[in-house]
Amino acid sequence: MENSTQKSLGVLIGGVHTYFPKELIRGISKEAEKESVNIFYFLGMQTKVFLKQALGEESNAFYDYQFNTIYDYCRIAGVKGVIINYGTIGTYFKDGNSTAFARRYNNLPVVFLTDRVDLPNCYSIISDNYQGLHTAVEHLIEEHRCRKILFVKGPEGNTDAHERFQGYLDAMSAHGLRVEPKMIAPGDYSEFIDANVERLLDENPDADAIAFANDEMAFSGCRVCKRRGLRVGKDIFITGYDNSELSLRTDPPLTTVLQDGRSMGKLAVQNMLRILDGEEVPFCRYPTRLVVRESCGCKGKKPKEEEKNYFNEEGAAEEIQRLRHEIAEKQQEFIDFQRNSWLIPLMVRELNETVDDERGFCLRIMDAMKTLGVPNSYLFLLDLPINYNGEDEWVCPDNLRLAAYCRKEQTYAYSLLERPLVTEENGIAHMTDDGEIHQFMVYLLFSGERQYGLLVCDVPVKDLSFYYVVSLQIGFALHNYELNKIEALHRQQMFQDMERIREKNRELDMKSAYDQLTGLLNLRGFMDRANKLCEEGESRKAHLLYGDLDHLKEINDTWGHAEGNFAIRSCADILKSCIRGSDMIARIGGDEFSCLVFSEKEGFENILKNRIVEACKQFNETSGKPYYVEISVGIKTFQMECYEDLHLATISADQDLYEAKKTRKKSIKKKNNEL
Structure with missing residues (x-):
């Protein structure tokens, strides 16, 4: 751009x-x-x-x-x-x-x-709201002898509305006319205030006139009066404010106050350009003029001198031309809107x-x-x-x-x-x-x-x-x-989630029973198989071994995790070499192993411990590693009939392992001449 x-x-x-x-x-x-x-x-x-x-x-x-x-x-x-x-x-x-x-x-x-x-x-430009409304109310009082004039206000907090209301109050006060709260109704400058006007008339059935803070609310007032059988301009007088394009087309035409919005908009642009050119611009109170028509009862009456000045031949022609232009514009606007709709x-x-x-x-x-x-x-x-x-x-x-x-x-x-x-x-x-x-x-x-x-x-x-x-x-x-x-993202996410779940299930199926590093059963696989053996209901003498690779942390910290993984796999191989293929062995934690061995031989737990010690010795003599792979072992011999027996044996084997770990080497580093 x-x-x-x-x-x-x-x-x-x-x-x-x-x-x-x-x-x-x-x-x-x-x-x-x-x-x-x-x-x-x-x-x-x-x-x-x-x-x-x-x-x-x-x-x-x-x-x-x-x-x-x-x-x-x-x-x-x-x-x-x-x-x-x-x-x-x-x-x-x-x-x-x-x-x-x-x-x-x-x-x-x-x-x-x-x-x-x-x-x-x-810099401000504001209509002479006060004088405009004051003039309209004064016209009702002086020309038509109105004594009870009601008022419909504009929105709260609006400067125009406040000034117009004050113009009404002061005009009434100047003629010694009392204004009671019930004579005032709220408004919002829209044409949809029928209910407000209804309440106002209900509370003031003897009203002579209603002054509205703008024309659109006055249109609502004319509509309500017509429904109630009140003849506007005869039974009750109505005035508005703005001189909108419809004010001349109401029945009867609406007496209103002209504030020239087009001229004010034009002046706003002119003033802004002057300001941008560095000129000083004063505050402007834009003048207003009363436009007398039949809704205030003026039919057949001669206008006052100031109204004559406005409604001279030239002014009347200009006003008629403006209104004709607005009506033609409205008609074209309706046609265009209908077409575009x-x-x-x-x-x-x-x-x-x-x-x-x-x-x-x-x-x-x-x-x-x-x-x-x-x-x-x-x-x-x-x-x-x-x-x-x-x-x-x-x-x-x-x-x-x-x-x-x-x-x-x-x-x-x-x-x-x-x-x-x-x-x-x-x-x-x-x-x-x-x-x-x-x-x-x-x-x-x-x-x-x-x-x-x-x-x-x-x-x-x-x-x-x-x-x-x-x-x-x-x-x-x-x-x-x-x-x-x-929704599309959710569908895509759901598809991806389902695919991940399927892949995860496939992985879990692979991992559910076996440990990937050692190829042994994992804890879940070990417990599932042990539980199945218990469900067979056959009482058997069993030996539950808990083994722990000594000083895995020292191996990881000194030689790295690859060596730690090697030591874990070696530990698994050592334990597998010490039991039969029909026995169960599992890696149940990072450096922890469990074996379930069935043997009726007396003193088998000691035999098994000695096998493991000997197997570790042989491995360390030939491994070429700068560290020992050694296993602390706890074994519990028990009669296995049900799962509770296995659970109790687990507690005892774990305690036995804890005692065994107290006697392990303080370090598994080999001396140079041991490599």
């Missing part, structure tokens, strides 16, 4: 399912394209508000906390500066502290939208087919993106997927690598050992640089608690929701591929 010589900016933004963040994105994108700046949008695509409506409050099927991690990947993106729309991010953190969040990126210039942070290198099942089937190697699987993902019409996309994967449960402390992984890309519809995937590592010096912006200007959407790839990496793709703003669905499908496919790979 080429080294980036162009300016690249990161944008951290959440709640992109709602109107205002999309407007910010449109403004940022348009200005960035004009100024030839690359943009990387790190998207928080929280869906709990939608799933809550379908699955209920208690559903656990949410993994939105994963999106709280995507913002940290911006720190290794290699961008020159960061634009942060904290108002749509902080509400999803357990501890929504904008200053602490800003410190994460304090090594770069930061422009904060919808929140104010007093830190070096941080047919491709998703095909893509899922293709991705979930078995692929033998990971490189081939990554190529399939890139081919799928190309099929969807994405000319440039990049797949970044972690060396190993990580588990994150949302409770433990999050640590951004340092092993993210570029796995594959589709550039100008040409696909390529790296082998596992070739994948470039993403670092602060060689970041995502460097690896995606092709000399052209792009607006990249960055999606987190995860499945449940399992996190795999990032999908970076150059797609239009209108399609970001669709590619969120695509990114989820890719996350599922990565999870299935991982499971298939684990």
Whole structure:
């Protein structure tokens, strides 16, 4: 990949399912394209508000906390500066502290939208939320004589929401109107707050109006009022905030407050470029304007002077043109989404087919993106997927690598050992640089608690929701591929284990009865055969010998283990020469031997000991070794009828051997003239 010589900016933004963040994105994108700046949008695509409506409050099927991690990947993106729309991010953190969040990126210039942070290198643009809501409530009081105005707040910890709430409280207070706790309802800026509005109306049946902290919640309020038989704009008045594209299409059209998200996004890029050029940029409180429509009861009423200024001929034409453009864009977005939705099942089937190697699987993902019409996309994967449960402390992984890309519809995937590592010096912006200007959407790839990496793709703003669905499908496919790979490894491991077990059994069959070094029976073979003799039930006079090669350690330490093995084999040969072939002899330990000899001869134990002493003497005279091979011996004579007899004899023979070892030589080294 080429080294980036162009300016690249990161944008951290959440709640992109709602109107205002999309407007910010449109403004940022348009200005960035004009100024030839690359943009990387790190998207928080929280869906709990939608799933809550379908699955209920208690559903656990949410993994939105994963999106709280995507913002940290911006720190290794290699961008020159960061634009942060904290108002749509902080509400999803357990501890929504904008200053602490800003410190994460304090090594770069930061422009904060919808929140104010007093830190070096941080610059803020925030809507005049207070004045906007204050004006809306004042309009209801002064123009429509409303006395009991209810309020639906935005998320806790959100600066915009706090300022709008304060604007409501102060407007009510300025007119001497009392606000009781039951007149306030919580909200989350989503359209799915019907239950909250129902409770608010149940507790305040005499309400004149409801002011909502944004338009999407106001849509919910209109829906609830319609179900209850309340005529909006007549029986009850409703105001919103944002002037979203649907506010003019509600029935009746929604009175709302215009905060120009596109212009704020445009200003954020302009300010960032000024900062990068070394200029000073002041804090900006962006102005808002009340847009009066029929939901507040203004049908047929003449607008106030300031509203006339906004709704002059030129302003009205501009507003109509903007709304027409937004409606056409929405219609095209729906058509494109419907068309692309047919491709998703095909893509899922293709991705979930078995692929033998990971490189081939990554190529399939890139081919799928190309099929969807994405000319440039990049797949970044972690060396190993990580588990994150949302409770433990999050640590951004340092092993993210570029796995594959589709550039100008040409696909390529790296082998596992070739994948470039993403670092602060060689970041995502460097690896995606092709000399052209792009607006990249960055999606987190995860499945449940399992996190795999990032999908970076150059797609239009209108399609970001669709590619969120695509990114989820890719996350599922990565999870299935991982499971298939684990299953294949388990099968291979199981096959290897079974083969090892079979080989081990073959070895055990060979080793179960005989000692490999001496060719004698081993302990197991000796005991099995002795037990069989006992099972025959015949009483016989037996002599159990325990023998121990003297000073094996000295031989090993002085002349090496090869000589030690020679001495063990020699000891075995000596003992075999002293008994009959029908008798039993075994090596039962490293230097320990056992013989079971049957003889009715009186004093046989002494005869056997003398044979062994003589055999050792003859061996040492002719061995040519610098050491003696000598054997300490303990023998127990007993009447063998059952296994218990053998066991007791074993104890006695072992004790006899212990006594015999006390009289062995202190060293088995031969003198020079004895060789």
